[in-house]
Amino acid sequence: MKVLLRDIIRRGLEGCYADGTLQSGLIPNIVIEKPAHDEHGDFATNVAMHLARVEKKPPRIVAEILVGHLDTAADIFTKVDVAGPGFINFHIANKVWIEYLQSIARDGDAYGRSRVGAGKKVQVEFVSANPTGPLHIGHGRGAATGDVLASILSAAGFDVSREYYINDAGNQMDTLGKSIYLRYKELLAHEIEFPATCYQGSYIKDIARDAITKFGDKHLLLPETEAVAFFSKFGGDIILRGIEKDLKDFGVAFDNWYSEQSLFDGGKVNEAIELMREKGLIYEDEGALWFRTTDFGDDKDRVVVRSNGATTYFASDIAYHYDKFGRGLDWVVDVWGADHHGYVPRLKGVVQGLGRNPDDLRVVLVQLVSLLRDGVPVSMSTRSGEFVTLKEVVDEVGRDAARFFFLMRRSDSQLDFDLELAKRQSADNPVYYVQYAHARICSILESANEKGLVIPAVSGEIARRELGTPEEMIMIKTLSTLPEVVEGSALSFEPHRITYFLQELAGQFHSFYNKNRVIGEDPELTLARLFLLKCTAQTLKNGLCMLGISAPEKM
RNA sequence: GCGCCUGUAGCUCAGUUGGAUAGAGCAACGGACUUCUAAUCCGUAGGUCAGAGGUUCGAAUCCUCUCAGGCGUACCA
Structure with a gap:
């Protein structure tokens, strides 16, 4: 409907210029909107106000002239009038509607x-939680946001894929292995000390128990580093399968699960670092490699490879985005928790380092979810392991209600999620x-x-x-x-x-x-x-x- | 300190990217089932758009400053 109207206005303007009643010859961007009040018709445009200055005529006069040149023969208007400071209001006939x-x-x-998407290739990456524990309610909001964003983009004509980035390379995986190992020992009647830095959740014990039914106590015989490495892999796989299941029950399915570790195994990390070095964006200082993120508006440069030779998370991210853009994507969309917003400038820097427009990377930040029960906050603390999982929420309120609630607010504003309200049938x-x-x-x-x-x-x-x-x-x-x-x-x-x-x-x-x-x-x-x-x-x-x-x- | 986000009705939030008299839902009060589903509807009330300047025909929206809250600012992930 708007498209039709825009056409009529453009032809009207051309008519004005053709017979000289208007002089500038300018065709401005024609903005059509829905007026706030019904008396102002179905649509309104402000072109006359924009043209007033160059035409050196009062806006209402310009509007009158333009209205006189509109093709109303089509019989789609019941009324076209000039109102207020110079709006042209269009009243569309009911039968057209x-x-x-x-x-x-x-x-x-x-x-x-x-x-509108014109088949542009877009990838939406979301959730991407570490496989060190079950998804909690915050991940749920990210999951709903990313998944629906992908659906909407697809509906708008984009060629969309959904991807989950598995952070399976960092030392949090060692921590996972160690946590399970300790619980395993504990369950086999050994005295242990469980450090606060380890994962506290009861799911760790479940996995350890699992290991015992499968393997008995044979991993106690291994040297600790080997056992930890084993449990890291063992636990990571179980947790990842759990995550996939929880997401599936939530109605979210990914086209691709991308392993961070595979970036190292496939040499992508070195490749990307080398490329950035060639471009002069990575330099060495104090034994470490730094990315010149200050070139792109960051506060300070960021370390990519530490002086002890270990890469940082940022190094993986450089490689990951290098890989993504190498896949022929037009846009890359990352859905992150809002607490990661500080990483936006440096990733934008990476994208520019790849020779791309920084807007080709879109970061959608998802704010915190506060869980309530009848208006009373439900306490959540990851440290104690007492967080509420996505699964628990979906089991309690159902998939439909959970999804709708996560999507009720703009993603960058905080969200109150009331479990009782979500269940109420009213x-x-x-x-x-x-x-x-x-x-x-x-x-x-x-x-x-x-x-x-x-x-x-x-x-x-x-x-x-x-x-x-x-x-x-x-x-x-x-x-x-x-x-x-x-x-x-x-x-x-x-x-x-x-x-x-x-x-x-x-x-x-x-x-x-x-x-x-x-x-x-x-x-x-x-x-x-x-x-x-x-x-x-x-x-x-x-x-x-x-x-x-x-x-x-x-x- | 610096940076990002937020500030709109008592509460939770929209606000078509600069348009006309500021919009919903809860909560409050008063009404509507002999009807295709009352898990619904109708009515009443509620505002210094945090504050102050600026930009222009026109500002909740854009620019500057101030205030308040949240987050970030690791050779962590």
């Missing part, structure tokens, strides 16, 4: 998808509110079906004649925005826009439902409304689907 329903019905499950709970709207419509459609009513695939004539109440028109106009909401959501990397859209649409439907009967005496009105509801259900379903949330037909 109603006609739009046809495209929703026609596109079906594909409605809302678009092609209007307070936005998940059910949206799903209920879908179920209610399905129930009506089912009831119509039982009465032998057949919703015609295309009922344009009847719909145009019968629809038109304020509640119906508001719904139709909202329905029509799904494609642009998805586009905006994708291009700004903001999944929460979809949840807001769904809540708004569901609300409009519930309002409509309470005021109007759908299946009634008038057969044509009944058919028209059934058609509208069919399109509404389709739109709700498509939105929910992008969020990875089910659209139940009964509740």
Whole structure:
């Protein structure tokens, strides 16, 4: 709809220039928006205000001239007027809106998808938690955000892949091995001292117990370093499988699991360091190798290889992003916890070092989640191992509610997650509110079906004649925005826009439902409304689907 | 110290990238089921957009400063 309007305005401007009523010959970026108030029509543009200065005419005059040159023959406007400081307001005829329903019905499950992404290759990397413990609730938000971002980008026409980066190389894996080893000894009746630096969670003991049933006490005979190395691998594998399972139960599946260790094994780390050295971005000082991140706005340069020869995490990251961009990706999206925001400048530096535009790397920061139960904070502390896991949350509130809650806020603002609210089956709970709207419509459609009513695939004539109440028109106009909401959501990397859209649409439907009967005496009105509801259900379903949330037909 | 994020109704948050009179949901109060699902709806009330300057036709939105909170600032991962 906006595209159409933009065209009409452009042609109008050209007309003005052709007959000399306007002089500048400028075609500005035509911004069309939805006015805040209904009296201001369906759409408004501010082009006249932008042109006022160069034209040396008051904005309202410019607007009047432009309106005089608009092609209104198409019969799509009921009114075009100049208002306020120089806005041009467009009132679109109801029948044009109603006609739009046809495209929703026609596109079906594909409605809302678009092609702005133009097939650009985008990779979204998210979660990427160390395989040293189960996923906690914070990872859950990252998982939901990354997964849905990927779905939305895909819906907007990007070619998307999902990747999990396994931090299986650093010394946290040694710590894991050591933790399990100690618990293993302990379970076999040896006295141990369990350091605070080791992983405290009870899952460590579970893994040690596992090892005993599988191998008995034979690893006690090994030298400690060998045993620790064994348990590091053994435990890492178990935990990683657990992570994969938890994510699967949460509805998240990755296209690729990428091992940090493989960067070392495949020589990528050295390769990347060498490349950066050639470009003069890596230098040696005090026995260590440094990356010149200050060239890219960082506070200080960062160590890549320590003086003891060990690489830092940053070295792996350089290699990893070197590898990613080597795979022909147009954009790389990293979803991180907000506590890592300090790493953004240095990674941007790496990207530029690779000769790429820093904007080709997009970092989405996900803020903390505070877990509440009936408004009371649930204490969480990783150190004591008493954190709440993603699995526990999903088991308690269900996948749909968990996903929706994680996506209810902009990702860079903190989130309160109330377990009781998420479970409650009432209007307070936005998940059910949206799903209920879908179920209610399905129930009506089912009831119509039982009465032998057949919703015609295309009922344009009847719909145009019968629809038109304020509640119906508001719904139709909202329905029509799904494609642009998805586009905006994708291009700004903001999944929460979809949840807001769904809540708004569901609300409009519930309002409509309470005021109007759908299946009634008038057969044509009944058919028209059934058609509208069919399109509404389709739109709700498509939105929910992008969020990875089910659209139940009964509740 | 320096850097990043945040500050909008009592609470939790949106705000279409600079537009017109600032928007929801909770919580509070008052109403609506003989109906296709009351897991719903309708109404009332609630604001110095942290504060001060600036940019312009126009600012919650952009620039500067101040205040408050969070985070970061390792030869850690």
